[in-house]
Amino acid sequence: MEIDKSLPKSERILLAAADVFSRKGYMQATLDEIIEIADTGKGTVYNYFKNKDNLFYTLVSKINEPFVTALLKIEANEESPFLKLELYLKEMLDFLRTNDTLWQVLFYEMMGANRGWYFIHDYATKENRLVVKWGAGPTQEEAERVSRYSELIGSSFRILENIMQEGVDTGVFKPSPENKGVHYAARHLYGGVAMAVFFGNDREESSATVAKIIADRFLFGFAKSAK
Amino acid sequence: MEIDKSLPKSERILLAAADVFSRKGYMQATLDEIIEIADTGKGTVYNYFKNKDNLFYTLVSKINEPFVTALLKIEANEESPFLKLELYLKEMLDFLRTNDTLWQVLFYEMMGANRGWYFIHDYATKENRLVVKWGAGPTQEEAERVSRYSELIGSSFRILENIMQEGVDTGVFKPSPENKGVHYAARHLYGGVAMAVFFGNDREESSATVAKIIADRFLFGFAKSAK
Amino acid sequence: MEIDKSLPKSERILLAAADVFSRKGYMQATLDEIIEIADTGKGTVYNYFKNKDNLFYTLVSKINEPFVTALLKIEANEESPFLKLELYLKEMLDFLRTNDTLWQVLFYEMMGANRGWYFIHDYATKENRLVVKWGAGPTQEEAERVSRYSELIGSSFRILENIMQEGVDTGVFKPSPENKGVHYAARHLYGGVAMAVFFGNDREESSATVAKIIADRFLFGFAKSAK
Amino acid sequence: MEIDKSLPKSERILLAAADVFSRKGYMQATLDEIIEIADTGKGTVYNYFKNKDNLFYTLVSKINEPFVTALLKIEANEESPFLKLELYLKEMLDFLRTNDTLWQVLFYEMMGANRGWYFIHDYATKENRLVVKWGAGPTQEEAERVSRYSELIGSSFRILENIMQEGVDTGVFKPSPENKGVHYAARHLYGGVAMAVFFGNDREESSATVAKIIADRFLFGFAKSAK
DNA sequence: AATGAATGAGTCTTCATTCAT
DNA sequence: GATGAATGAAGACTCATTCAT
Numbered sequence: 001m002e003i004d005k006s007l008p009k010s011e012r013i014l015l016a017a018a019d020v021f022s023r024k025g026y027m028q029a030t031l032d033e034i035i036e037i038a039d040t041g042k043g044t045v046y047n048y049f050k051n052k053d054n055l056f057y058t059l060v061s062k063i064n065e066p067f068v069t070a071l072l073k074i075e076a077n078e079e080s081p082f083l084k085l086e087l088y089l090k091e092m093l094d095f096l097r098t099n100d101t102l103w104q105v106l107f108y109e110m111m112g113a114n115r116g117w118y119f120i121h122d123y124a125t126k127e128n129r130l131v132v133k134w135g136a137g138p139t140q141e142e143a144e145r146v147s148r149y150s151e152l153i154g155s156s157f158r159i160l161e162n163i164m165q166e167g168v169d170t171g172v173f174k175p176s177p178e179n180k181g182v183h184y185a186a187r188h189l190y191g192g193v194a195m196a197v198f199f200g201n202d203r204e205e206s207s208a209t210v211a212k213i214i215a216d217r218f219l220f221g222f223a224k225s226a227k
Numbered sequence: 228m229e230i231d232k233s234l235p236k237s238e239r240i241l242l243a244a245a246d247v248f249s250r251k252g253y254m255q256a257t258l259d260e261i262i263e264i265a266d267t268g269k270g271t272v273y274n275y276f277k278n279k280d281n282l283f284y285t286l287v288s289k290i291n292e293p294f295v296t297a298l299l300k301i302e303a304n305e306e307s308p309f310l311k312l313e314l315y316l317k318e319m320l321d322f323l324r325t326n327d328t329l330w331q332v333l334f335y336e337m338m339g340a341n342r343g344w345y346f347i348h349d350y351a352t353k354e355n356r357l358v359v360k361w362g363a364g365p366t367q368e369e370a371e372r373v374s375r376y377s378e379l380i381g382s383s384f385r386i387l388e389n390i391m392q393e394g395v396d397t398g399v400f401k402p403s404p405e406n407k408g409v410h411y412a413a414r415h416l417y418g419g420v421a422m423a424v425f426f427g428n429d430r431e432e433s434s435a436t437v438a439k440i441i442a443d444r445f446l447f448g449f450a451k452s453a454k
Numbered sequence: 455m456e457i458d459k460s461l462p463k464s465e466r467i468l469l470a471a472a473d474v475f476s477r478k479g480y481m482q483a484t485l486d487e488i489i490e491i492a493d494t495g496k497g498t499v500y501n502y503f504k505n506k507d508n509l510f511y512t513l514v515s516k517i518n519e520p521f522v523t524a525l526l527k528i529e530a531n532e533e534s535p536f537l538k539l540e541l542y543l544k545e546m547l548d549f550l551r552t553n554d555t556l557w558q559v560l561f562y563e564m565m566g567a568n569r570g571w572y573f574i575h576d577y578a579t580k581e582n583r584l585v586v587k588w589g590a591g592p593t594q595e596e597a598e599r600v601s602r603y604s605e606l607i608g609s610s611f612r613i614l615e616n617i618m619q620e621g622v623d624t625g626v627f628k629p630s631p632e633n634k635g636v637h638y639a640a641r642h643l644y645g646g647v648a649m650a651v652f653f654g655n656d657r658e659e660s661s662a663t664v665a666k667i668i669a670d671r672f673l674f675g676f677a678k679s680a681k
Numbered sequence: 682m683e684i685d686k687s688l689p690k691s692e693r694i695l696l697a698a699a700d701v702f703s704r705k706g707y708m709q710a711t712l713d714e715i716i717e718i719a720d721t722g723k724g725t726v727y728n729y730f731k732n733k734d735n736l737f738y739t740l741v742s743k744i745n746e747p748f749v750t751a752l753l754k755i756e757a758n759e760e761s762p763f764l765k766l767e768l769y770l771k772e773m774l775d776f777l778r779t780n781d782t783l784w785q786v787l788f789y790e791m792m793g794a795n796r797g798w799y800f801i802h803d804y805a806t807k808e809n810r811l812v813v814k815w816g817a818g819p820t821q822e823e824a825e826r827v828s829r830y831s832e833l834i835g836s837s838f839r840i841l842e843n844i845m846q847e848g849v850d851t852g853v854f855k856p857s858p859e860n861k862g863v864h865y866a867a868r869h870l871y872g873g874v875a876m877a878v879f880f881g882n883d884r885e886e887s888s889a890t891v892a893k894i895i896a897d898r899f900l901f902g903f904a905k906s907a908k
Numbered sequence: 909a910a911t912g913a914a915t916g917a918g919t920c921t922t923c924a925t926t927c928a929t
Numbered sequence: 930g931a932t933g934a935a936t937g938a939a940g941a942c943t944c945a946t947t948c949a950t
Contacts, residue, residue: 009914025335027254030940041915046942082450108335111425164449174451177440184423185449188441191422192415198338199414200347210411213404217412221448222391223309224401236931257923268932270927279924463935479789481708484919495936500921536904562789565879574881618903628905631894639903641880642873642895649872650865652792654801664865667858671866675902676845677763678855690910711944722911724948733945 001037010048012038017059022101026056026109060106064152067095071159081167090211096197104198110149119150161186189218228264237275239265244286249328287333291379294322298386308394315387317438323424331425337376346377388413416445455491464502466492471513476555480510480563514560518606521549525613535621542614544665550651558652564603573604615640643672682718691729693719698740703782741787745833748776752840762848771892777878785879791830800831842867870899
């Protein structure tokens with residue numbers, strides 16, 4: 001990979017990091033390879049980023065930002081929940097197709113290596129609450145790390161929930177059984193889209209087409225006729 | 228974790244490995260911790276397993292076997308595709324709830340480290356074909372590794388495809404637009420279930436209930452009425 | 455430095471460590487130099503010692519042991535405090551002359567790098583009590599480290615105090631002004647001997663002779679006649 | 682720590698250096714922390730001081746100066762050696778209590794890293810002479826460094842020797858056995874005071890009181906009666 | 909004179925793998 | 930078969946020093 005030498009160091013490092021983290025994952029990515037590609041010194045990386053984790057987080061955080069902005073715009077517009085959902089999915093497909101490998105890593109880092117504890121988003125307080133099932137629980141550092149990553153994913157995920165909830169509230173979408181909220185259905189849709197992209201790297205259909213199909217199937221079902 | 232000392236060494240090692248890989252993921256799991264739990268020597272591990280990767284693969288492979296057997300039985304029975312789908316989902320939920328962390332790792336190892344190349348399952352030859360988009364492609368070792376892991380996931384995934392295809396063929400499920408096959412929809416459903424489990428560690432509802440809900444939503448849609 | 459290759463690895467490492475720590479001090483000593491001299495692999499060091507600090511501590515601890523044993527024997531014998539004091543000093547001189555550089559490092563590590571906090575030995579509970587004058591205080595790790603080193607020095611220092619106190623109790627030594635105990639005088643004597651050895655590397659006089667002189671001057675004064 | 686911004690840069694750097702070296706010791710002190718406190722640029726430090734070592738030396742050298750001036754004044758006055766000794770000790774106690782950590786570092790730097798070679802002060806030529814017992818000896822840089830630091834300590838130490846020698850010459854202090862000079866006794870007293878301060882951070886008694894006690898004990902002994 | 913971005917040599921530490929017993 | 934002592938390649942991170950502006 002070649003990086004434009006005229007860019008400032010910090011950007012060159014981020015570009016190189018994107019490349020390496022995508023190919024190697026978090027653990028196997030090495031700073032040596034990153035500085036080799038960024039054509040910079042090792043110390044320079046540590047002038048801009050506190051450590052490896054901070055470099056990775058800064059990177060995905062930066063990429064995530066315009067994505068969330070676009071989604072918020074979709075959520076805020078005046079269209080029907082049907083169309084909003086489709087627009088959301090198209091946006092998400094475009095985003096994941098561009099950042100597939102990096103987001104695989106992010107998903108994994110968010111979920112992985114967790115012993116007996118996890119975070120649950122408390123919709124009342126809007127905070128992530130630590131639940132320790134057993135064991136000693138995470139160190140503060142581990143907890144913060146996972147929490148940060150959860151928050152990143154959550155920032156786009158909750159917009160999907162909002163759109164779906166709007167549909168339920170306005171009576172066009174089915175409520176969940178026993179009115180449990182849309183969390184589970186949203187999780188399923190969100191995760192399904194992500195995995196479908198991660199799984200298959202084919203890009204034969206445009207994201208608009210695929211979004212339309214997914215939305216259609218999700219809303220009106222895979223069965224030929226209603227029960 | 229306590230392991231039955233009367234078991235043969237190789238099994239004790241696998242049990243210990245299951246424990247450690249589940250908690251730590253692949254990279255962060257150490258052989259030192261595994262042999263500590265298995266109460267055996269480090270050399271012994273290398274007598275039974277070629278290396279760390281082979282140990283992990285043997286482990287997930289062994290766990291996967293009865294799962295696939297159960298799915299094959301569901302596929303083979305005489306029920307309607309509707310019920311088969313529900314049974315499949317219940318089986319999958321039970322399985323993933325039991326092996327969530329281990330399968331997170333497996334998914335990641337299967338997808339990860341794949342920039343510029345990937346595998347496509349050729350439904351005709353039933354083999355995984357390597358597609359190199361750009362770059363040097365994987366080393367033979369990398370390729371074999373990813374291929375093996377893909378095959379593991381694929382073994383359960385293709386059964387879902389078969390059930391869905393059966394529904395399409397018998398006219399109860401909608402065919403894909405332009406008759407492209409059920410791959411994309413299957414990927415979406417399969418991935419969605421997996422992510423929903425990986426994401427949320429809540430087990431409030433029984434897997435049977437959840438399977439019923441997912442199947443219902445998947446088949447008949449999230450919208451209140453058909454278009 | 456040449457090390458007997460027939461010795462077990464752990465001993466070779468300790469011998470090499472003694473050499474390097476003596477010459478370089480704690481911070482500037484490198485494991486690379488130690489393994490070079492011990493003619494062993496870097497991993498081997500970490501099989502025997504948890505980390506650099508533990509290696510250093512194990513080393514000085516091991517050296518300190520027979521020294522304290524010898525001092526305890528002196529404390530326990532039936533001689534007069536006068537003679538005990540002289541014997542103690544001779545023993546200490548012999549010890550410090552042998553281990554001068556290593557003990558300089560130990561003294562420094564015990565005292566140095568302390569921000570606003572220090573340990574005071576509580577003679578009642580026989581424990582080291584942390585006193586934080588200002589600032590955040592040490593991390594637990596720092597505290598334990600310094601405490602361990604303090605304890606090492608303290609093990610020989612308190613024997614001197616005991617001997618001096620015995621002299622006061624039996625009426626042959628002057629009590630401290632306002633009966634404050636012998637701590638200050640002991641500190642002065644102990645530190646004075648240490649510094650005298652650290653300062654001047656001359657070994658012209660035998661330790662027995664020097665011990666006699668120090669004891670004489672300490673007991674009967676430097677002035678020609680009493681006031 | 683706040684530093685007066687109106688002071689010239691070089692002084693602000695020295696003040697900041699005093700703070701950091703005191704708290705962290707030589708090795709663990711970083712220029713980053715120093716410039717942070719001095720509120721200056723890193724390059725500026727190197728405009729005024731050749732390197733880290735030179736900064737440290739300039740600092741302690743500057744602090745040492747008024748101390749030595751005060752001691753010289755004591756040496757020069759018309760009082761008895763008894764009183765001079767007491768005044769010297771009070772001055773030293775005051776000084777060390779103020780600069781304890783910094784002087785610990787200085788003592789250590791002076792003594793440390795000296796295996797196989799050391800300096801002896803030649804009282805005739807008033808120069809430090811290098812004695813190589815074995816090994817290659819120090820590099821010129823090492824030698825100069827240790828020599829400079831030795832000279833710093835020596836500047837105050839030799840005044841104590843002078844006072845004691847004056848007492849011997851005028852017949853009020855005991856000469857050393859075989860007329861070897863007061864070096865050893867001075868070393869013992871000087872080192873003892875230093876260590877007593879470094880060891881115990883208690884400041885319960887005023888330096889005047891402590892000086893009186895030390896002088897009394899040193900001159901007239903710890904034993905209740907002369908032999 | 910003042911600055912601070914850039915550097916890379918240097919260090920501790922980890923851990924999969926080997927092999928002699 | 931079973932073992933575990935020994936290994937060294939690899940990797941994150943630090944920090945004194947330089948030098949162009």
